[in-house]
Amino acid sequence: MSAPAPPDLRIITSRFDIEDGHTLAGYERTGGYAGLRRALEMAPADVHSEVRNASLLGRGGAGFPAGVKWGFCPPGVWPRYLVVNGDESEPGTYKDRLLMERDPHQLIEGCLIACYALGLSQCFLYVRGEMAHAQERLAAALNEAYEAGFAGRNVLGAPDFSVDITLHWGAGAYIVGEETALIESLEGNRGMPRLKPPYFPASIGLYGKPTIVNNVETLANLPWIVSNGGEAFAAMGADNSTGTRVFAVSGHVASPGVFEVPFGTTTFRDIIFDSRYAGGMRPGRTLKTFIPGGASAPWFFEEHLDLPLEKTTVDQAGSMLGSGAIVVMDDTTDVVKACHNVVRFFARESCGKCTPCREGTSWLEKILSRLLAGQGRPQDLDLLMDVCDNISPGINWPPRQTTICPLGPSAVSPIASALERFRGEFEAYLPATAVTVTGVAS
């Protein structure tokens, strides 16, 4: 098994164990704001180059290279904005909240570096509404950063570099994590995703202007990258999955936890079973299935344990690393109930804009509910797959979609996974006397 990242190789969780790591004093004492100072000695384009050389993949879920996304701003169109996606809500995901609570200055420094590199003239830091403690820590850190001259007018005394960071907070809606919905919400609207194209808000975003939307963890890596160079970052991890990544391992494991590991070289077996990480299953239990990357991801099984936590490998194996959430289920798990739990989530959180998602997710939830209530019909299992096929034609991976955003197809993942592997468990919920109903809409 590969070794965990030694403490000095931890990039973004290095202050998690430091009592005052969230304060300006604690942050500066441990090397904070060195990356920003270094950036301001460079030309903005050179800072962008370092990030491109780092091959930093976005940490929000889609895994798109940040440096490439940054390059999509159309030349000559100003102003440009930075929107920080701190609306972490994907079930099982638990990393951005810790990064905001325990190391808020690192995120602020990352924001300032991004603004400097790309000419982004105002930053909006959108924090999930339910995260009161993170909002508090960020407000306190921003007040300190402004007071000390790191943020706001004339950053570090530079006469030509001024940027405001506006703390913003949501009010409870998973869909707002989708970047165009985030922008709608930030404009004061209902948080519904925008029609594509344009595919990237970098061309048309907040107030119709070029806007970079980056995840909290993505931005938190920037101070290290600028201080140590993009190549040093790219040297860590695997070829296409560089640096480190933070994974939350939860569910039926002995020691649930949040772990920063080299990206792309650690395997699922390592992170689930190694005593340095989640420490294996609960005593006497065996692995049944696990979700490798948040509720939207198709499920993995025993045979996937030796896959590395590497984007391309996991994509090709039919799932995704998504938001870094690994949810482990043991042999005591009722997969029909687990499947229903995840599907209910998507049904509840569908914004209602696209018919296949609005109708499809709620019908999937209703059918699973009646199955669990002992009122299933024999054709319900095929009906579930048929509804899935309507939401995501072909039920393939990566999913095709009939909707504006991926929320609808995400509800297909748990059903396709569980029904294929554990069909017998679904059938066991069918009442013994079930009568096949024909000729009526189900």
Added chain:
Amino acid sequence: MARLNANSLGVAQEIIARYPVPRSALIPLLHLAQEQDGYVTEDAMAHIAELVGVTPAEVMGTCSFYEMLKREPVGEYMVNICNGISCHLLGSSDLIHHAEATLGVRPGGTTDDGKITLEAVECIAACIEAPCLQVNYRYRNRVTADDFDQLVSELRGDTAKVAPHGQLARVRQHIGDDRRAGVSPPGGQGEPAWMARNPSDNGGSAS
């Protein structure tokens, strides 16, 4: 129960001033109204509409989309039990059933004494601490039935030291006038000054 009072209005104006387009302040202002009254009143929505220059219907449209914004009175304490997949695997359904039996309400309901509103909510990002809940958006981790009963007695006796419903962060962002860079409105702005820097010209006094 009403429009924003003088104190809230001062905070509201400071919030609005941080955005290039006033409407962007809508959600923070709705939270502010909820902090003042415990929920978002119609009068507050009308007042917010005036402040950001939209109609009350538009404010209602935004407000009604988001789960945290309550347009009817709720209990002093929102007890939100997480029912996400990780908590589900570790017994959240049992905890919710226990809460229903203890409080005598279903999720969404408020106890007769007006103290507690129970909700079963989607993942609140404390998955390694399952099963978890939030009281007025402050975490309680690895909650057992006994922990829950203890919590309820603390809430009923007002000894839980939890901020009132509506108040989120106890620290507000404040930007001093001398430190403010200024909002960046979407119209009529050129390339920011620092973009003219090149490697041989450091431009600023940073280092």
